[in-house]
Structures are given as structure tokens and as C-alpha cells.
Amino acid sequence: MQTVRSTAAATISYVVALQLLESQAPPLTAPLTALLVVQVTLYSTLTTGVRRVNSVVVGVLIAIGFSALVGLSWWSLGLIILASLTVGRFVRVDEFVPEVAISAMLVLGVTQVADTAWDRVLETLIGAVVGLLFNVLLVPPVWVEAAGDSIEDLARRMRLLLLRIGEELTSHTPVERAAARLHEARRLDNDIAEVDAALRQAEDSLRFNPRVKEGLLHRIVLRTGLDTLEICAVVLRVLARTITDLAKERREEDLFSHEVGVALEELLAHVADTLVSFAVLVTTRTSDSADAAEERLTGELAAARTSRDNAAELLLQGVQRLPREWQLHGALLTEVDRILDELDLDHRSRRLMEELDRHTRERREKRPRLSALRDWVWGRTPRKNSAR
Numbered sequence: 001m002q003t004v005r006s007t008a009a010a011t012i013s014y015v016v017a018l019q020l021l022e023s024q025a026p027p028l029t030a031p032l033t034a035l036l037v038v039q040v041t042l043y044s045t046l047t048t049g050v051r052r053v054n055s056v057v058v059g060v061l062i063a064i065g066f067s068a069l070v071g072l073s074w075w076s077l078g079l080i081i082l083a084s085l086t087v088g089r090f091v092r093v094d095e096f097v098p099e100v101a102i103s104a105m106l107v108l109g110v111t112q113v114a115d116t117a118w119d120r121v122l123e124t125l126i127g128a129v130v131g132l133l134f135n136v137l138l139v140p141p142v143w144v145e146a147a148g149d150s151i152e153d154l155a156r157r158m159r160l161l162l163l164r165i166g167e168e169l170t171s172h173t174p175v176e177r178a179a180a181r182l183h184e185a186r187r188l189d190n191d192i193a194e195v196d197a198a199l200r201q202a203e204d205s206l207r208f209n210p211r212v213k214e215g216l217l218h219r220i221v222l223r224t225g226l227d228t229l230e231i232c233a234v235v236l237r238v239l240a241r242t243i244t245d246l247a248k249e250r251r252e253e254d255l256f257s258h259e260v261g262v263a264l265e266e267l268l269a270h271v272a273d274t275l276v277s278f279a280v281l282v283t284t285r286t287s288d289s290a291d292a293a294e295e296r297l298t299g300e301l302a303a304a305r306t307s308r309d310n311a312a313e314l315l316l317q318g319v320q321r322l323p324r325e326w327q328l329h330g331a332l333l334t335e336v337d338r339i340l341d342e343l344d345l346d347h348r349s350r351r352l353m354e355e356l357d358r359h360t361r362e363r364r365e366k367r368p369r370l371s372a373l374r375d376w377v378w379g380r381t382p383r384k385n386s387a388r
Contacts, residue, residue, distance in 0.1 A: 005134065009034040013130035017123050029056075029120050033127025038134055055096035056124040059084055059103025066104070080104050147202035147222055148283030150195040154229055155279035157191060158236060159272035165243065166268035170261035172254050178240070178247040185237040192230050199226055220355045225282030228348070232275060232339050239335040246328045260318055263311040264332075270304035271339055278343045297345065304340055308333070 010031035017027035033056075037048050062084055070076045084101035093100065103120065165181050203219045246255050256264065277300045281293040312333055319326045341347060 005138065006035055006038050009038045009131050009134040010127075012134070013127045016130060017126045020126065021119055021122060027119070027123045027126075029123035030127040030130070033124045034131040034134075035127075037128050037131030050128075051093045051096050052099065053124055053128050054091060055088065055093040055099040056103045057121055058087060058091050058093070059100040060118075060121050062087065062100070063104040063106075077105065143198070143202040144222070147195075147198045150198040151222065151226055151229065151283055152276070152279045154188075154191050154195050154226075154233075155275045158188065158229070158233060159276050161185060161188075161236065161240075162268045162272035162275070165240065166265035166272075169243075169255055169264045169268075170258060173243070173247050175244065175247045175251060178244040182237070182240040182244050185233070185240040188233045188237070192226075192233060195226060199223065220352060220359065221282060224348075224351050224355055225279070228282075228342050228351075229275070229279065231342050235335050235338045235342075239332065242328055242331045242335065246325055249325050249328075257318060260311070260314045263307070263314050267304065267307040267311045267336065270300060270307050271336060274300040274304050274340070274343050278348075294345065297343070301340060301343065301345070308336055308340070 013030040013034035014027065017030035021027055033052055036052055062080060066076065066080050066083075081101045081104075084104045085097060088097035088100035091100075106120070161181065161184050164184075168177060168181070199222055202222065243255070254261070274297065277293065277297040281290065281297050284290045284293045315329045315333065319329055
């Protein structure tokens with residue numbers, strides 16, 4: 001779909017430029033601009049269009065200034081590239097800094113500098129306008145569902161890792177196997193980076209999108225959900241490290257007695273299911289499904305805490321009989337507690353409220369008049385004390 005959208009926008013901009021401009025050279029700058037402007041989301045289309053037009057105009061102005069003083073030679077070419085790249089750093093065109101130099105070079109190399117310069121500016125404007133209108137009339141998709149799928153996939157990968165770790169606690173665990181689980185936990189960082197990229201795309205798709213209501217709330221719900229899973233992934237890595245350290249100390253024996261191993265396997269299985277239930281709750285958009293997901297998460301948390309208390313009692317009895325590596329046993333329970341605390345519903349609610357208040361406060365501080373006008377239009381009275 002994105003390929004078809006980009007192709008259509010570029011072709012239409014070329015036809016429009018042919019009709020509006022009387023240029024001997026083909027107006028290829030227009031389709032090039034449209035191709036770069038038509039991004040995946042409306043928000044990125046707007047921001048990209050402004051930056052690209054800005055870079056082209058700056059490059060053309062630099063070329064006009066140089067053409068009035070010098071012609072095209074090796075030293076003037078180097079000088080204009082240096083000037084364009086330097087100026088591009090100060091006009092906030094971001095990734096289009098090279099485009100400033102490209103525009104200046106292309107214009108400087110043409111004989112009819114003034115006419116070609118303004119033709120290039122007009123072509124750029126035509127391409128940017130066509131690309132923008134294309135995404136306004138054919139609104140790009142909202143990528144929230146894709147981001148939600150990525151978050152759930154991350155939670156399921158974490159669940160599988162926890163289940164594998166739990167299964168290995170009921171028998172002898174070689175150091176090599178425990179270290180392999182630790183490496184798997186470390187590789188979750190790559191998965192989190194991929195989910196973060198998908199989430200950024202979803203956040204952009206919600207901005208300025210007329211099909212979306214409460215876009216800020218959706219962004220905060222998904223972002224805080226990913227933050228929580230990222231914290232849990234870090235704790236999971238620490239948990240895998242604790243088990244690896246315990247395996248190094250008990251190379252010739254089981255990590256735990258059979259009874260304790262079974263209890264810990266059950267505990268980690270409940271924690272694993274809780275992670276998935278939390279991800280489902282975060283990515284659910286309908287109220288009925290959210291109520292069911294919240295009820296399921298509540299049940300999983302209760303079962304996990306009950307299993308945790310049982311495992312803690314068995315670990316305490318074992319440490320009292322044989323207090324070897326007792327600190328690693330305590331660390332294991334502490335890491336499980338940290339995960340359960342992060343997934344707790346009350347903790348989740350407080351986190352959401354704090355983020356909403358922070359975004360509202362930053363928006364009011366950044367644009368006080370716009371916020372006051374919005375409140376007046378919607379008949380809202382801003383809270384004078386938001387720190388309650």
C-alpha cells in the first residue's frame with residue numbers, strides 16, 4: 001500500500017508540475033519531493049515536507065548568491081558544498097542537510113541560474129503540496145494495532161524464556177545451560193529496540209490524524225506499557241544471572257531440592273502468564289475486552305503471589321537446614337517481587353496518571369495561549385493545583 005501511495009503521489013506531482021511550469025528540463029524535482037514527503041504517517045509527512053522545502057530553498061538561495069560572484073569551478077564547487085553543509089546545520093532541516101548542498105550544486109551548474117533556481121523551488125513546493133494533500137485526502141493507516149502486536153510478541157518471548165528457566169530448576173542444571181538462558185535474556189534488548197521502533201511509528205500515526213480520538217491517551221498507554229516490559233526484561237536478565245551464579249556454585253548437584261524446584265517452576269510459570277496478561281491489557285482498545293483482560297491479570301497476579309509465598313517458605317526451610325548461597329535465594333525472590341510490583345494494577349494506574357499530568361503540564365507550559373483557547377472551546381476549567 002505504501003508503495004502504491006508513493007508512486008501515485010510522485011506521478012501526480014510530475015503531471016501537475018508539467019502543467020504549471022514552463023521549463024525546458026523535465027520537472028523531476030517535484031516527483032522526487034513527493035516521493036520523500038509521502039511518509040508512512042500524516043505527522044511525518046507534515047514535518048518532512050517542511051524540512052525538505054526549507055532545505056531546497058536554502059540551497060537555491062546559496063546558489064543564487066554564489067552565481068552572482070563566481071562561476072562553476074573546482075574551488076567554487078568545494079566552497080559552495082562547505083557553505084551549504086554549514087548553513088544546513090543551522091536551519092533545522094535535520095536529515096536533509098545534504099539536500100541543501102545538492103540543490104545548490106544543481107542550480108549552480110545551470111546556465112540560466114535565476115530561472116532554474118525559482119523553477120526548482122516551485123517544483124519542490126508542488127511536490128510537497130501534492131504529497132501532503134495525498135495523505136490528507138487518503139489518510140494513512142493507524143499503526144497502533146501493529147505496535148500492540150509487537151508488544152504482545154515481546155511479552156510472549158519473555159514468557160517462553162521464563163518457562164524454560166523454570167523447567168530447568170527441577171533437575172541438574174549445567175553452567176553452560178544456565179549461561180545460555182542468560183544470553184537469551186540479554187538478546188531481549190534487541191527485541192525491545194524493534195518494538196520501540198514500531199511504537200514510535202504508531203505514535204506518529206496518531207498525531208494530526210482525523211480518524212483518531214484520544215490519541216494522547218493511546219500513546220501514553222502503549223509507551224508506559226513498553227516501559228514496564230522493558231523494566232521486567234532487565235529484571236529477568238538479573239534473574240537469569242542469579243541462576244547462572246548459583247549453577248557455578250553447585251556444578252555437581254541440583255540447584256534446589258525437587259520440592260523447591262517444582263515450587264519455583266510453578267512460580268515462574270505464573271509470572272510468565274502474568275506478563276502476557278499485562279501485554280494484552282495494555283494493547284486492548286475496547287472497554288469490554290479491557291475489563292476481561294484486567295480481570296484475567298488480577299487473577300494471574302493473585303496466583304503468582306500465592307505461589308511466591310509458597311516458594312519463599314520452602315526456600316526459607318532449605319536455607320535454615322543448609323545456609324549455602326542463601327543470598328542468591330533471597331535475590332531470586334527479590335527479582336520475582338520486582339516483576340510482580342511492576343505489573344501490579346495499582347502501580348499501573350499511578351504511572352498512567354503521572355504521565356498524563358506530565359504531558360498536560362508540558363503542553364500548557366509550552367503553548368499556554370493555545371491550551372487556554374482549547375479549554376475555552378471545550379468548556380473546561382484548567383486545574384490550578386495539578387500536584388494533588
